[in-house]
Amino acid sequence: MAGSQAWRHADRDISKRNQLDDRAFSPRPPADSRPRSPARSHASAHSVTCGRASRPPTTTPSPASPVCVLPWVRDGFQKNVTISIVIPARNEALQIRENVLRLIRDAEQVFSAHDWRIVIAENGSSDETAVIAETLAAGLPNVSARHCMRPGKGGAIREAWDASRADVLAFLDADLAADAQQLNHVIAGLADADLAIGSRRLSQSRPTRSPIRRVVSAVFHAIARQLVDIPVADAQCGCKAMRAQAWQQLSAHISHDGFLFDTELIARAHRANMRIAEIPIVWNDATRSGRGSVRLWRDSWKMFIGLLGLRRALR
Template structure:
């Protein structure tokens, strides 16, 4: 398999169908082999039933479970169970268009360990971001740069990796919450990998499970622990 696209999902029965449909439609038109893997993070709605609507022989759609709570845990499970040459994840809300892979795959083939979408580099466009999210994001970025000073945006939910390298790194990661991206990227860099950022057109889609008040403080504390552990 050339590429696997992981979608972590918890209670996403409403937002997941158009995301999978867009991914399958795009991937089925590409010349390389691919699959979509939904990681159900212990949902209590019908999320687990959604993928079977879209499975097809050209671009298979699989679902696996993850009983350990947290987006980081779900993404990590999707990575370590993959055997693809390139592995990545996208959010269930399609905030970043799947067509961004047009920019990502050539860079991975050129040897980058990670290619990530960035909302904070030239050429990017962000829409509908709330003031609270902008403020929290600014604070988080300041802390993340303690570990990753050369990366403008660690939190956009669209990241793709060299498969074997990220599998080795992910197996050593411990952060299960929303700051898992920082730990994963920091460990990739420490392992000698290079990271490229690509501009993106991003929109803040309603229905996110992330709460700035509930999850923000925990995420910032996790980032501080990551920087201190270096």
């Protein structure tokens, strides 16, 4: 299958599959089920406790109200917690198949006690990413594909998270600079948090990054802390997890569809008195393709300017 026919075929199939992305999950366990302790992180988390839950969630979620502590999070993850792992993918044809297969192999080990699903959220690709994503989804029971209409990394994640029925919503960058094991550490952080983020900038983090990326990251976060008051060391790490209930409270208030989605998510969670856990992880930039999703010299200045717009939006 090639060319425009392949694209049209994939687009039709993905549109059908959009209705079914997370419905293969088994039912959520009852509240009185016997809990299972979550996996421990390889290093202690840096937690920002912004609020405590004191009442059940409201029918109409508000970003100003705290999130209810679900029993499976308060006492430990139960066996049938459902996890949706979104992989935003635009023009990733060179690596998406290999990386999804690698992620599946790892997930079968680290998430063996839970129901999990990988969602390839493709949007705006001009290569064969959509076709590859649909082929993987057709042949692998734990993989689904979405052809997302929203542009940008954030748009793909937002659309996939909005459609999900899982208890835990997560995402990883398509290059798998952080793998399933690191995501497992991050998800374990949800035992005491509403939002858990991987961090490359804590003392116990183990990042492999080029000097220029370290410098750009340091400058970005110094500016971000001043402009939008984010209470974390690393807002932009492509390894995050969130309780579905917390996302439902924030979803309608998120406006960024690009790479600043991460920073806005943290800033709004902080302002909503949600608890944020920052988890040190192993990060390997060597897994990135030569072109990279974020071209430092072309995109960094856009992100810095975008912070000014985010500051205005948060007022």
